Amino acid sequence: MSxxxxxxxxxxxxxxxxxxxLTAGSSGNLSVRLPDGMLVTPTNSCLGRLDPDRISKLDHNGNVLAGDKPSxxxxxxxxxxxxxxxEQSIVHLHSTHSVAVSVIDGIDPENVLPPITAYHVMRxxxxxxxxxxxxxxxxxxxxxxxxxxxxHAVLLSNHGPVVAGKSLDAAVYAVEELEETAKLFLLLRGEQTRYLTDAQVADLHERFPS
Incomplete structure (x- = not known):
C-alpha cells in the first residue's frame, strides 16, 4: 500500500x-510504520476531521519530514x-469503557479483562x-x-488503550474488540459469570495463532 x-x-x-x-474531541491518535519512519496523526487534531495531507510523517529519530506537528x-x-x-500500526484511544475499567481498584494488572468472548482472546x-x-x-x-x-495491547491507567496490529485494519479491529469487552465486563459486574476456561483459551490460541 502506498x-x-x-x-x-x-x-x-x-x-x-x-x-x-470511540474517541472524543482531539483525543486519540493513530500511526502506521513506514520503512523510513512512521505516519502519525497531528497534535490537537480531531480524528473525525483528519486531512490526509496534514498527517505527520516522522523519521526514525522523531524528526518531522512532512505534515503538521505530530501528536x-x-x-x-x-x-x-x-x-x-x-507490528505495522498502532491505535491509541481514550474510549469510555476501557478507561472506566482502567480505574477500577483491584483489577489484575497482569491481565485486566477476563476471557469473556472468543474474539477478545483472538484479537x-x-x-x-x-x-x-x-x-x-x-x-x-x-x-x-x-x-x-x-x-500487543496494553491499557494505560486512567488514560486508555494502546493497541498494535500487523496492519491498521487489524489494530482498529482489536481496539474495537477491547472496548466492547470492557463494556461487557462492566455490564456483568455483580452477576454470576461463566468465562472461557483455560482449556478453551488454549484451544483458541492453537487454532488461531497470532
Missing amino acids: ERDLRERIAMHGKSLFDRG KEAFLHHSMYQARPN VGKLPLVPYFAPGDERLAEAVERAATLS
Whole structure:
C-alpha cells in the first residue's frame, strides 16, 4: 500500500472511530510504520476531521519530514514499535469503557479483562495494565515498552488503550474488540459469570495463532 493510500486509510478509520464515539474531541491518535519512519496523526487534531495531507510523517529519530506537528503522544507509538518490531500500526484511544475499567481498584494488572468472548482472546489476548503517569512523562514510554514485550495491547491507567496490529485494519479491529469487552465486563459486574476456561483459551490460541 502506498504512503498516499495509508494516509487516506488513517483518515477513514479516524472518522469511523470518532463518529461511533470511540474517541472524543482531539483525543486519540493513530500511526502506521513506514520503512523510513512512521505516519502519525497531528497534535490537537480531531480524528473525525483528519486531512490526509496534514498527517505527520516522522523519521526514525522523531524528526518531522512532512505534515503538521505530530501528536504529543507520538513517543508512545515509537516505544510500542520498539517492543513490537513485527507490528505495522498502532491505535491509541481514550474510549469510555476501557478507561472506566482502567480505574477500577483491584483489577489484575497482569491481565485486566477476563476471557469473556472468543474474539477478545483472538484479537486482544493478554491485556497488561500500565501504571499512571502524567501526559508527556517519559517514564510512560518506558513502562509501555516493557508491557508491550508481553502483549500487543496494553491499557494505560486512567488514560486508555494502546493497541498494535500487523496492519491498521487489524489494530482498529482489536481496539474495537477491547472496548466492547470492557463494556461487557462492566455490564456483568455483580452477576454470576461463566468465562472461557483455560482449556478453551488454549484451544483458541492453537487454532488461531497470532
